[in-house]
Amino acid sequence: SDDHVLYCNIFINPSLSDDPVLYCNIFIKPSLSDDPVLYCNIFINPSLSDDHVKFFCFQVLEHQIKYRHGGLSPAQQQLIRETLMKWLQGQLMNSQPEKPFIRNKAAQVFALTFVMEYLTHWPKFFHDLLSLVGLNPHGVDVYLRTLMAIDAEVVDRDILHSPEEVRRNTLIKDGMREQVIPSLVESWYQILGAYQQSHPEITCQCLEVVGAYVSWIDLNLIANDRYVSLSVVSLSVVSLSVVSLSVVNKTKLVESLCQVLQSAGFFNVDQEEDVDFLAKFSRLVNGMGQSLVLSWTKLAKGGAVKEAAEALRALETKVPLLLQLLVHDDDDISANIVGFCYDYLNVLKQVRYTLGSNTFFPSLYPDIMLAVMKKLTYDEEYNFDNEGEDEAMFVEYRKQLKMLLDRLAQVSPDLLLEAVGRVFNNTIQRWQTASFMEVEVAIRLLYMLGEALPASHGAHFSGDTAKTSALQDMMRTLVSSGLSGYQHTSVSLEFFETVVRYDKFFLVEPQHIPIVLMSFLDHRGLRHSSPKVRSRVAYLFSRFVKTLHKHMNSFIEDILSRIQDLLELAPPENGFPALLTSDDQLFIFETAGVLIVHGESPAERKQALMRSLLTPLTDAFRLLLAKLASEREEERQAALADCLSHAVGFASRTSKAFSNKQTVKQCGCTEVYRDCLQTFLPALSCPVQRGSLRSAVRSFLHRMIICLEEEVLPFVPAASEHMLKDCEARDLQEFIPLISQITAKFKVTRDLQEFIPLISQITDQVSPFLQQVFMPLVLAIFEVLCRPAEDNDQAAALEKQMLRRSYFTFIQTITSSGMNEVLANQGVENVERVLFTIIQGAVDFPDPIAQKTCFIILSKLVELWGGKDGMAGFPDFIYKHIVPACFLAPLKPSFDLTDAQTVLTLSECALTLKMIHLRRGPEFIQYLQQEYLPSLQVSPEITQEVCQVLQQPDAKVLKNYMKVRSQLVVALETSPLCRLCLETSNDI
Incomplete structure (x- = not known):
């Protein structure tokens, strides 16, 4: 009755004119939910054609059954049952079915009626339903929807039920198993046979019903050749293949289904040309395999040794099919089976862990490794210059394959290392004639080993030549093979990624650093024809230098000379595309800073090199700032401001090279950065583009506070005034x-x-x-x-x-x-103004983070000024404002003690009270007892309690007490009974 629009629509709807008395009665009836007879009459009225009115009437019946069933008379309950069956009978005679939303709502009402009455008034519910429906497609549709609705009400574990509902649902399932399940299973078989070709949507519904009910009914009713043969035929209907997956839930059913699938020729993947069918079939196999893994896991954990062994054997027989699908040329088919493969490898890992490291592996284990390596390979059609949806999907697919590789390493790291080494060495020996796909995947496999293998298998390199690992051998081959010159974007990227992934290799074999440095600096790296490669290499080069700078002392000035042009600020009027973006240049400036700061040169030389690095930036900054001040075109202003911000950012990035061991002062660079500050600060007073310029200079000031320490202080007042x-x-x-x-x-x-x-x-x-x-x-x-x-x-x-x-x-x-x-x-007036804002922040703003900070401030001020030798007049402020804040803040409606930040605020509030007691002593207790708490009409008993808790030495006692008291007050304020008591009596 809350939605008057519905009743108005009923009242004026022209299709309802056959019987206006009923609708008028609805419209004027004071309690619309008391009499279901009206709605039953409407709902079976043959003249009713408005779908929304039908839906509304079903909603009314749903409400009656769900919430008022116990209050209905036996006659009214009987009327509802008869009405539902009459409506269903009407569906059998209609040439067109009702709209899906009407059928779904009807199924819900049927299911609710079943739940309420099956054990008492309607034990023949299914018998009546099946007798009426037969094989009429409209009736079968409602019947299947009703079964799914019953599953949602009685079985679905995702829906929370009360203990009473759980007991009721158990009784219902027990009764169904004893009385009707065989009849229901037979009806499903008849439906599958009758509508498999003519009505695929009904067949889909039926398979969904079987999948829902198979988890709690007698499995033998379904796991038999007769039933599974019929299910397999449905696989030939493409639209049903996905639904069939939901049928396979138990080991016996999976095995039965597999036998029939195999005998029907479905395991001959190589002979199947229908890719769409194979994609669906691979999902089915994936589901079957994962179901077997789940069965094995549960059996093994439960100690059922014999049954677990049978499940494991069943699992092993599926691996050849898994391999066929995993290596299929179509990545969608392969991706569909990855879940099963991953779970199977996890089983092997657990079996090996249980039985010992020398456990014999299935002969197909190496084949899985080779399949994963093969599928990691790019297709020739992959567009590296313009990556689209297909390329993104392959990248995601590669991530799945990497998970398999990691799992393979956990099962047997030695076998994986041997297999990767074989593929890698065979490919690198002929890299000049090999395709880019082969070369890239060989390096990629080496890269992936870094995460896949444990440290004991060479992920960390050793300087002991007697313990040289296979990884170390492969890295030596990689950097000395000349492979860095391979002219393909993917190979170039993979080379540099791998070199940086294994930068520790160069600590034990530093003789390879010069040749790798050159590859970073020339056309293979930072000057590569691909912007994508140049950008990534800029970042990787910075990482490489950070790790190995101690081995680069003799190359520092040569490197700085070679990257000089990459450090230039690109002004907007340049017109020439830069090799690197401004974001990429940040890494190059940081790299240059690391080389200078961590080199072995004396401080004078470091200062000269740093000045040489930063002076071009400051010179360009002055010129560009002068241009910006006189520029009138807004777009041009924005471009100049960006360039100025980049200059400040570059200078700031060089300072990241300094550390506690290598400070600015120790490196003799203080004056260099003071000059930078002197150059950048005038930008704060620039009348245009203030936002970006202020942000850049402010960030630089943050860095200089860290690096220059007290040397930065003379610059701060002027900077603050501008900002x-x-x-x-x-x-x-x-x-x-x-x-x-x-x-x-x-x-x-x-x-x-x-x-x-x-x-x-x-x-x-x-x-x-x-x-x-x-x-x-x-x-x-x-x-x-x-x-x-x-x-x-x-x-x-x-x-x-x-x-x-x-x-x-x-x-x-x-x-x-x-x-x-x-x-x-x-000054007194300003101090009071600030203090009042802190009191306001502690009490009035519903922001627990700010409140917590305010109580921390108040506690500190009480500590500093609240003693007998503190600030004059502050004790008065404590009693007039801080004490009330501590008691009133927790009583605010917005003080939510279910919020973690609010609990912390309450803790700080308690600590503030403790600090007041610490600084004012007995005077504070006397004030609470004689003045403040009585003014709040707090009883003498509670007042005494509060004061006793306050005097406890452990602050936790007060924190807990305040929390409990606050929760009690909230309960009193929100409880209707307590509100009534408060309204009628002061003596609660």
Whole structure:
């Protein structure tokens, strides 16, 4: 009765005019669910033609049966049964079936009626149904849909049932097994035989029913030659092949089906030309194989040795068929069988582990290895220059094959290593005449061994020549064969990928480094004709150098000279396509930085090399910035800003080469990076393209805080002043971490007494800067947060939330870094303003992350200022604002204790109360007992309880107490009974 539109549609529908009294009664009836008679009459009315009205009437009956069945009179229950059968009888006489959604809803109502009445009022449910339906196609359709609906109600394990429903469903299944299952199985057989050719959709439905019921009925009723022969014939109908897969669920059924399939000639895969049929057949075999694996697993775990051995033998007999399908030229057919192959190899692994490493393997195990290696090979049609859907599918298929290779290695690493070595060596010996597919897959197999084999089989190289591994031999062959010159994109990529995968090889045989370095630097690598190869090699080269830089000292300046042109900034007006993209150049700049920083040159030479690397960037930056300031065309401005951002990014990337052992100062490069800062900072005041330029310079400042340490501080005030001008929420959100990083980096710590002179120097610089920038930054944040926004503007709301979090994190950083004087020196009015925002963040905003941060701040401020020698007036603030915040925040409706962050917030809230007690002592307990808690009308008993818990030395006691009390309050507020008590009595 909630949806009046339905009743209005019924009322005005012209097709309902034969009997308007019924519909008028529905329309004006005050309780539409009390009388199912009306709906039964509508629903069998021959003049009713509106599908939506029929569907609605079925819904009403469904509601009656599901929720009000026990309240219906016997006459009403009988009426519903008769109505359903009359409706079904009407379907038998109709030339056209009802719409599918009507038939599905009818099946649901039949199934619900069956569940409610089969054990009591309608034990002959199936007998009546089958007697009426016979082999009428419309009736059979409803019958099969009803069986599937019954399966959903009674059997489906994915649906949660109450204990009472589970007991009921068990009784129903037991009753069906005793009384009707043989009749149902026979009806399925008759349906399959009658409609196999004429009505394939009904045959599909019937096979689905068999698949659903086979898991809990007597298997012998289906697992017999008579039944399976009929099922096999359905495989000749292409549209049914997939459905047949659902029939194979148990070992005996699988074996029976396999025998019939084999006798019918379906195992002759090589003679079958219908690829679509084989794709479906391979899915069927995959399902059968996985079912046998599952059976073996359960039997083996259950200790049924004999039965497990039989299942294993049955499994072994399917492997030849598995191989035929796995090596098929069509990858779809092969991919369909990968699941079975993977599970079978897992069985072999478990058997070998159980019986010992010398267990004899089936003779077909090597054939599986060769099949996987063969199928890894590219097709000649693969388009490397313009990869589309087909190529993407092959890449995914290769990933599946890699899983098989990994599993093969787990079963027998020695056999796999031997097989790969044989394929690899045979191919590399004739690489000049071999096809690219052969060469690529040979290198690919070597690459894959790195993950597939355990370390004990040579994944890690040894310098001991007596223990030279097969992998080491293959790597030596690869790098000394001249194969890097093979002119195909796939081979080039695979060569460099493998060289970097096994970069540890060059640590034990460094004599091969020069020849590989040249391949990276010339037309085979960074200057390859393919942009795809150049891009990937730029990344791989950086990895190669990072690992082996200690062995490259004598080549450093030669390498820098050879990559000089790749380090040039490409201005927009250049017009010539660059060899590398800006993203690729990042890796080259980082590589150059690593070579310089980690070389064995003295600091003066490193400084000269780094200046030579970065000076072209800064010179170009000045020229481009001047152009940007005078440029009026927006598209041109964006291009120039991008180029300027790239220059800053390149300089920043070189700094990644420094470490705790090789600092900027130790390498003599401080002045070089100070000059870069001096060059880049004017971009902050550029009137156009501020967003991208500010972001780039801000990122560079982050890096310089790490690398230059106190040398960066003189640049920060001016940079901050520029970044706080005309800023948006996102600008502030990104700026605050920079200030927080400075505060945290240069904080005063009591643990570093030996560095007091240095700390004093840093503090002298940082503290005045923070005091200077603090209120302008805070006011800028307040201004942005107070800007009006549309109610439904979720993006703006999220930006404000993130900015608020960043603001509180900034305050937390200051208070926890020993620089609380920065806040204290802002003047009384400003300090109070900031403190009130923290109280507001702790209580009013439904953001547990921000709330947690606010309570951390409050606890720290109480620790710093809450003692008898603390800030004047702060004890008053504690009692008037912090204490109420600790009690009121957990009582907010938005304080959700099922949320993990909220639980952490509650913990910080408890710690704040503990800190107040620690700093104020008995005075705080007296305040709670005599003033605050009585003002909340808290009973003396609860007040005493709270104060006792607060005085416990273990903070966990208070945390747990507050959690329980908060949950109790929520329960009281949400319980109708408790609300009634609260409304009628103050003495709860």
